Amino acid sequence: MSSYYEASARERLQNLLDPGSFQEFLPPSARAQSPHLLQLETPAAFDDGVIVGTATLGGAKVLAAAQEGGFMGGAVGEVHGAKIVGLLERALDERPAAVLLLVESGGVRLHEANAGLIAVSEIMRAVLALRSAGVPVFVLDGGQFGCFGGMGIVARLCDAVIISEEGRLGLSGPEVIETTCGVEEFDSRDRALVWRTVGGKHRYLLGEAKEIVADDIAAFRAAALALLDAKPDLSLDALAAEHEALGRRIERFGSAADATDIWRAMGLENPEKIPVLEADDFRAATAGRRL
């Protein structure tokens, strides 16, 4: 097993895609780094924390972007965001089988906050335009920093999310909520609470992640391969169905105090045991129950 959580963005790409097939666009030698960080005398990176390129997956052509959590928590700045937007627009030209987004991001990079926020909105528009053109976009979420802020919205714009138990997906990170609203609202040091609320299992049970996998790059690869034939559907019917499902979620779970209350309401037995189950046992225990 090769841990997805522990791997760097480059290692994830190397081991996820067909061996030797990945070719990077604007590699570190191109020095596409953030002038804004340099201006603030903050260390910059030659790839601005995201790697974009082309490869094959099971022989099918794909485009892929991988955010590097080790550089500023994968936060989106002007260059970082523009690389992802450029990749999504390239997919409009090249029509690959899919675009893979290996997300790991705390959201907007505060050192260049306006540029980052606008960049995230451009990623959102580009994902939607690409899906409208019939090219699916898949998200892989299992890195150390999870997927938060604007990238948490981006992830849910895509065709499917593949998540590990270690993966986290949300909007405002627990630290942000604690800092703003107090520890009684969200204790970010309570790891069990954090994982129950924004972790992979809860996202899978709510139906926000299509697949949950073990923390293994090969497992992410297998799940991505299995999704390749999916086609985007942004039709009125599809969105009306999504709307109904989201409305039901508020009705059923809107007053739940904790994820375990939601899991119990979904009919899962022993919801308090859910966090300790391994991926396979977890899938078996929740089969037919999740939304």
Added chain:
Amino acid sequence: MDVKTLLDRLFPQNHDVRFDGVYLSGEGETSRGPCAVIGSIDAAPIGVELAFQMAGEVLRIVREHPGRAIVLLVDTQGQRLSRRDELLGINGYMAHLAKCLQLARNQGHKIIGLVYSQAVSGGFLASSLLADRCYALPDAEVRVMNLPAMSRITKIALERLEALSQTSPVFAPGVENYVRMGAIHGLWEGDLAARLVEALDAADSADLRRQWGQQRGGRLLAQDVSKRVRHYA
């Protein structure tokens, strides 16, 4: 500007907008025909309910009024910060709203955003930043975070951030910065009804904000870097 005054000035011929708490929806008459209006008041935090409500209205407009232009008048202090909203998957509700707006765009509805009071962070992302074109009133406030908070988190001295914000539009709050960076197309003054009609006539479904940011000198790399990736050989 008070939203009722705003509606009177945007739609002097006629408007019929209903308020439900911080949420508003309805329609206004322009010289280009009726426009749908969706928005919020009182610097509303956008939580799952509000995002859901706005998305539902977009779907209704697509169903019942094919092609009708949509004007977003969203006053927001940002996403609602709460454990409950995270538990319910607030990011998915915002993404759903974005998908509904894309559906409208794909079906020929023009979408104009007007920041008339505040637009902050995730609340801005989930609303006006998704419009074909976003505008603002000159005294509107737009930001990700104020400078003192930014200083605490980045560990960069406040004085330094304040000094740099005089020359760089990339991090400091301010509607002018967003204009220079291309995210806000322009500021509306004078005859707001006329500004709206001009915007409706000019709206384009392509995302040209990187180009504007480059032309205006506020965002010099986004256009270039994205093009280099798109055409990298």
